[in-house]
Amino acid sequence: MRAFVITGPGIGGVADVPEPVADPGQVIVEVDRVGVCGTDMEFYRGDMAYLVSGDATFPMRIGHEWCGRVVEVGDDSDASWVGRRVTGDTMLGCRTCPRCLDGRQHLCEERYEIGVRHGWPGALAERLTVPTSALIALPEDFDSVLGALVEPGGNALRAVRGANLRPGDSVLVIGAGTIGLLVAQIAQAQGAEVHIVGRSERSLDFARSLGFRHTTTLDGLDRAHAFRAVVDASNTKGSPALAVDIVEPGGRVVLIGIAGEPSLIDTREVAIKDVTAVGVLSASGGLEETVELYATGAVDPRPLVAATVGLDATAAILAGERPAGAGPGPKFHIDPRR
Structure with missing residues (x-):
């Protein structure tokens, strides 16, 4: 089958690879749509932290925001999955350690991450192997754009949960990329007053x-405003300290963005202001609720997708190119069947 393979920093293309095989407890998914995110671009550039730590190595196959249809199962006991539209959790724990048994498989020391960690092949391919334990069923009428936005939406949902907002609370979202805008959409759907800080007027x-009416660059931010929570969805190293500085005493700071270098916070200020700081890693535990938010129309993330391109255009998207005719949104999707 065809798949996109990265063989080194800035080097990648479509290649013929062996067909996937489903072992017992696994299924084969025919992939409909795949989202490209910042982590994928970091892998393509060669500066993703897992390449330094050894948790990922070239050659590798990326793609962890996906949806598709189950076409094969590895065990007859899973036959009910055949034909169903699905997405899935990126994080695949060992299922035997204390963290996994406690429902925290996304923190398992030995976890695989689809298209990210320890070599589990990603979804930028015609077909993908997924454990049944990671599958999330989608409504039959759920379109592919929504399906491939469930994973980033689950991350954003967990960030909103971490903010612990009440209707009418004022929340500041730092970062106007895909995750920041999804956080803003979900928080607004829950009745919060949303403010957004972005880097550019575009x-x-x-x-x-x-x-969203309350939008500004950092220079125009009203630091005297009473923000009950601040969500840092940026990759700027100074944003976490900014979040602690401007959040209301007793408020919450949620950290979902990851900078390329250490982000320093003065813990004295955290303690004196009685601030709760919450870190968010992955969409695990937020996927089913995200499907519900999309299915009911409470949140419609589809405008975030600027364009959908074929597999052969993947390298250009990873290099930061915007195809002719692309919309203004920050997200690009790949259709591996094209």
């Missing part, structure tokens, strides 16, 4: 087109 204009 990104802020797009945020305004989604109905």
